[in-house]
Amino acid sequence: MSTDVGVWLQVICTIGVLTYLYKENWFWRIFEYAIVAGYTGYSLAYGYHNYIKPFIGEKMIKEGQWSFLIPLILGILLYARFVSGWGWLGRYAMAYMIGYGAGYTLGFDIKPLLGQIRASFISLTSINNIILWLFIVTSLAYFFFTVSKEAPAMKGLSTVGKWAVMIALGASFGNTILYRYNLLYPRMKLLFNTWLGLGG
Amino acid sequence: MRALVDLDRRWIFLVVFILLAIVVIWPLNLPVRVTPMTQGIYNYIENLPAGSVLWLGLDYGPSVAGELNPQLTAVVEHAFRKNLRIITYTMWQTQGTIGRNIIDKLLKEYKKEYGTDWVDLGFKPGGITNLRLMTSSLKEAAAGVDYQGKSLDEFPLTREVKALDKPYVAFIIDFPAGTPGAAEYLAIVTEVKGVPMGVGQIQMSVADSMQFVHSGQYKGMIPGLRGAAEYEKLIGKPGTAVRAMDGQTLAAGFVGLLIVLGNVIYFSTRGR
Numbered sequence: 298m299s300t301d302v303g304v305w306l307q308v309i310c311t312i313g314v315l316t317y318l319y320k321e322n323w324f325w326r327i328f329e330y331a332i333v334a335g336y337t338g339y340s341l342a343y344g345y346h347n348y349i350k351p352f353i354g355e356k357m358i359k360e361g362q363w364s365f366l367i368p369l370i371l372g373i374l375l376y377a378r379f380v381s382g383w384g385w386l387g388r389y390a391m392a393y394m395i396g397y398g399a400g401y402t403l404g405f406d407i408k409p410l411l412g413q414i415r416a417s418f419i420s421l422t423s424i425n426n427i428i429l430w431l432f433i434v435t436s437l438a439y440f441f442f443t444v445s446k447e448a449p450a451m452k453g454l455s456t457v458g459k460w461a462v463m464i465a466l467g468a469s470f471g472n473t474i475l476y477r478y479n480l481l482y483p484r485m486k487l488l489f490n491t492w493l494g495l496g497g
Numbered sequence: 498m499r500a501l502v503d504l505d506r507r508w509i510f511l512v513v514f515i516l517l518a519i520v521v522i523w524p525l526n527l528p529v530r531v532t533p534m535t536q537g538i539y540n541y542i543e544n545l546p547a548g549s550v551l552w553l554g555l556d557y558g559p560s561v562a563g564e565l566n567p568q569l570t571a572v573v574e575h576a577f578r579k580n581l582r583i584i585t586y587t588m589w590q591t592q593g594t595i596g597r598n599i600i601d602k603l604l605k606e607y608k609k610e611y612g613t614d615w616v617d618l619g620f621k622p623g624g625i626t627n628l629r630l631m632t633s634s635l636k637e638a639a640a641g642v643d644y645q646g647k648s649l650d651e652f653p654l655t656r657e658v659k660a661l662d663k664p665y666v667a668f669i670i671d672f673p674a675g676t677p678g679a680a681e682y683l684a685i686v687t688e689v690k691g692v693p694m695g696v697g698q699i700q701m702s703v704a705d706s707m708q709f710v711h712s713g714q715y716k717g718m719i720p721g722l723r724g725a726a727e728y729e730k731l732i733g734k735p736g737t738a739v740r741a742m743d744g745q746t747l748a749a750g751f752v753g754l755l756i757v758l759g760n761v762i763y764f765s766t767r768g769r
Contacts, residue, residue: 318510336591343590348622351640401625408688409680409714416712429711469704471749472721476564476701478748479722481517482741483563489521496522 299492308492311484432461501762509755513748520743527743534710535727537717538670538695539575545667547580550658552692554671556678558591561699565672567725567738568697570599572670575732577607577614582654584666586618586639588628588677596672597644612652619644624677629685631661662690668716669694679706683714697724 299305313328357365371393377386417433419426438451439458446455489495542551553572557565576583585596597617604615618639621627630638635658636649649655658665669692671679679696687694693716698706700721709715719728722745725738 405684409683412712412714472700472703479564485517485521
């Protein structure tokens with residue numbers, strides 16, 4: 298069995314979190330709060346050392362790059378909502394962020410989609426390509442809402458499309474299960490290999 | 498049948514726990530088959546000339562470290578063997594020292610030097626805005642410093658690499674746990690600047706990324722812990738991920754059995 302204090306701490310946290318699987322309890326809640334508190338403190342310290350210090354402290358104040366004042370003011374304005382009667386000021390910062398987000402989406406998000414469209418022009422020479430082409434067309438038909446699903450051609454296409462979407466969702470579900478396992482495995486290694494010294 | 502319908506789900510948790518405990522203590526060493534997705538990344542790195550710069554986006558935190566750390570370890574090991582140089586950067590503040598500790602260990606093992614063979618830009622705030630700035634000026638986007646606050650001019654590697662762009666960077670691999678991550682690298686860097694990329698994906702996002710592998714927008718993908726096991730096999734150094742495959746196979750088999758059983762119960766009790 299390990300004598301490392303760090304390992305013991307990890308084990309206590311792991312067991313604390315796993316007790317939730319039995320039922321919600323005070324022991325589990327200690328670690329839930331600890332994670333939230335730890336993350337908040339960590340974010341504050343990290344934000345200071347990686348943003349305030351190099352950009353505001355060094356670049357703006359020491360080197361005189363006063364253009365950093367603009368994002369600083371916009372950032373401070375976001376907190377105006379906590380002051381009664383001054384909340385509207387925060388909308389300027391929010392409007393800037395939303396405007397940037399919209400511009401980004403229009404400017405950049407289209408490009409990967411064009412690559413996807415290009416990749417759907419395939420020669421129907423293999424069974425894989427035929428299935429892919431069929432599922433692209435029928436999935437699009439399923440989400441084509443301007444023509445009634447009861448129309449003769451649409452009924453069959455959208456039904457196949459529905460199955461195609463279901464298969465894709467099934468694949469995602471399967472991957473999610475494996476992902477959960479991948480999260481559990483390191484904890485099991487910690488408990489049995491590192492802490493108890495069994496196997497490995 | 499009634500007992501199975503009313504089965505407390507905690508019994509299922511217990512069985513999964515026991516199954517995993519058994520294989521963690523007594524590994525079965527099940528074989529691992531390499532998929533073309535993982536092979537794609539391996540081949541791309543394998544064919545890069547020595548001295549090329551590999552950009553690694555470490556966009557994940559501790560919650561998925563169990564899955565992405567083995568991927569990162571295998572990729573960095575491969576890169577150092579091929580004498581590639583590495584730049585690391587993260588848009589996730591929760592990345593902390595996770596990736597750095599791994600690369601630091603391998604740096605010593607392969608007798609490489611920080612500043613010449615690897616520079617860690619660390620976390621820089623700004624997400625996609627900053628990533629975009631990286632494509633025009635590394636120095637500006639990184640505030641001129643690496644993770645330690647040391648000037649990028651001090652290091653031979655970052656004196657040479659001016660931006661996340663051709664011809665400075667030969668290949669990008671992003672290890673994302675979500676957004677911002679690989680999708681942003683694809684939209685901002687690969688599609689605009691033409692720098693080829695691959696992705697080391699968490700298992701949950703594998704299905705979403707497959708389309709980009711199929712279209713050739715990603716040169717390859719390392720899919721979850723399974724992908725890490727494949728990469729470990731490719732570099733001839735089976736490690737944590739290969740051992741984890743025993744449990745993953747058993748757990749997936751057990752869940753598959755439950756799904757079949759659930760359907761049988763559903764159809765046999767329907768209408769009663």
